[in-house]
Amino acid sequence: MGFDKIKNVSLTDLFVEQIENMILSGQLSVGEKLPSSRDLCIKMGVSRQVVSAGLIKLGQLGFVKIKARKGVFVSDYREQGTIETLLAIMRYHGGTMREGEVRSLLEVRGSLEQLCCKLAIENETESKLQKLKAILEHIETAPDSQTAAEEIFAFHHQIAVMSNNVLLPLMYYSFRGEAEYLWALAYKHVGLESLYEEKKSLFEAIRNKDASSAERQVKDTIEASLRDLKVYSS
Numbered sequence: 001m002g003f004d005k006i007k008n009v010s011l012t013d014l015f016v017e018q019i020e021n022m023i024l025s026g027q028l029s030v031g032e033k034l035p036s037s038r039d040l041c042i043k044m045g046v047s048r049q050v051v052s053a054g055l056i057k058l059g060q061l062g063f064v065k066i067k068a069r070k071g072v073f074v075s076d077y078r079e080q081g082t083i084e085t086l087l088a089i090m091r092y093h094g095g096t097m098r099e100g101e102v103r104s105l106l107e108v109r110g111s112l113e114q115l116c117c118k119l120a121i122e123n124e125t126e127s128k129l130q131k132l133k134a135i136l137e138h139i140e141t142a143p144d145s146q147t148a149a150e151e152i153f154a155f156h157h158q159i160a161v162m163s164n165n166v167l168l169p170l171m172y173y174s175f176r177g178e179a180e181y182l183w184a185l186a187y188k189h190v191g192l193e194s195l196y197e198e199k200k201s202l203f204e205a206i207r208n209k210d211a212s213s214a215e216r217q218v219k220d221t222i223e224a225s226l227r228d229l230k231v232y233s234s
Contacts, residue, residue, distance in 0.1 A: 011046050015054035016061075017091070018044070023063050023074055024092045034064065034072040061085045083174050090178075097178070102232045105178055110222035112172055113156060117214040119163035121206055128162045129207060136203050140196045148192055149183035155199055159206070182225070182232055189231050 022028045035043065040051045055072055058064045062080030064072050077085050086105075090097055097105070120128075135155045142148035153176060160169040172179075187195060198221060205214035225232065 011050045012053045012057065015044060015046055015050055016057050019054065019058055020061070020063060020088050021092055023077070024089060028074050030074050030076045032074045034074070036071070061088060063088075083178075086178060090181075097181070097232070099229055102182070102229060103226065105175065105182070106222050106225050106232075109175065109179065110218060112168065113159070113218045113222075114215045116156070116160045116163050116165075116168055116172070117202070117206060117218060118211050119165055119168070120159045121209050121211045121214065123162060123164040124206065124209065125162075128158075132158050132162065132203060132206070136196075136199055139192075139199055142192060145184040145187040146180075148187045148195065149180040152183045152195060152199065153180050162206075185232050186225070189228065 019028070019034075028034070034040065034055075037048060037051045037055070040046075041048055044051075055064060055066060059066050060082070062075055062077040062082060062085050065075045065080070066072050077089075086097075086101065089101065132155065135151060135158055139148060139151045139155060142151055156179075157169060157172055157176075160172040163169070183195075198217070202214060202217050205211075205217060
């Protein structure tokens, strides 16, 4: 039996979540002006500090735009949002991603992973390869879907590190939660043995410095996931 940690949620977090939900549900429309900070304090029963901090956070997430001396307006989060915005959308949908969001993530992940493999092969060292092999062995013995998802993410992140590109591992890590979510679903869909053999084959391609094979394998994996899109979306 698993027990989730009880989180101490701040009033600012609750404020942000309520406004997020109103935007995602359509209660607040793109371009609509929010009530003044003073009115929000009264309507929601919170302090000016909570409202101020909450609006700043909503702005960072791309849900609102704060215009000096004009007010706060609902933004199109598809144009202004970040990875954190995707997490907020997932929270609204009960922790799952919809088909369009899954497709977008898979397409971006595929491009990143192909580039990571290409550069990793060009910059491969024995020590880095041994670290990748160790992670592969952890995948083989993963006891459950979450552990498998974490190890598979670590495997691909290590390939990004091997690329010697400063930005690639940072970019890949920013998708960690979403990537692990999809890998856990893949575990339930195709099983651990299939996922392990897939990663083992990719490891062999990198070790053999076969860039075309590595990139093709990543492409095939993404295309297979796209064909089974409904398995990975709510």
